[in-house]
Amino acid sequence: MEGTIIDCVPFKPDQSSRVDYGHDAGVTVYGWPSKGGVYTLHDCLGVELEFLGFDRFNPPKLRAGSQAEEDAHGDRMRRLGATWWKNGKGRDLLMRELNGLMDSDEYIRVGWAAEGGVWVVHTTVEEATKKGVGLIHNAYNMEERCKVIEQMGGIFYADPENCPYLDLP
Incomplete structure (x- = not known):
């Protein structure tokens, strides 16, 4: 069973969340486009946060008030190379969150x-x-x-x- 993954809990990031910060440098930024799915940018530091229009020391925890604003946020994220995860890719996103980057990523x-x-x-x-x-x-x-x-x-x-x-x- 080594290496076997049992997918018993579907993973979906909190859709009210805009950023997630933990113990390490940078934050993960999420964007919720009208086309569905989620954009992610991992390890965002001051330069990326500033580019996104965020206060580096107090980025917004909650997503934009309107879908048009959220789509504009997603457009800025894409300009930084954000990854788009389709609705059916929750498991892949969870594995990225749990394991971090792999050498071949x-x-x-x-x-x-x-x-x-x-x-x-x-x-x-x-x-x-x-x-x-x-x-x-x-x-x-x-x-x-x-x-x-x-x-x-x-x-x-x-x-x-x-x-x-x-x-x-």
Whole structure:
């Protein structure tokens, strides 16, 4: 039975929740789009929270008041590489929450340049660790983040809609 998972309790995040913070650095941010499912961004630090329009030290615990506001929040999350989990993916989301990232999981970090365009580092968790891309989290703002992503060999997309790693309209 080793490695066997018995799915006796369906997992669904609290749909009134906007953020979840625990004992480690960063917070998990949720977005509840009108198309259903949930967007998640894990390990959000000050730069991401600021980009989302949140107070870094007091991000909103509850979701937006209207669905239009929640959809706009989801759009901002997608610009940071949020993962969308369909309604039927509750088990996958639970496993991510319980186990954290695996070496083969996708790793994406984004920097939005003030003059336009987006810098993206896209790799696996294992490769990100080897490259030391965790330095990205030392950036105080998006401009610094863009510089670090560039130094780490990230790719610049002058037109963000051409970036295949972001779910942009």
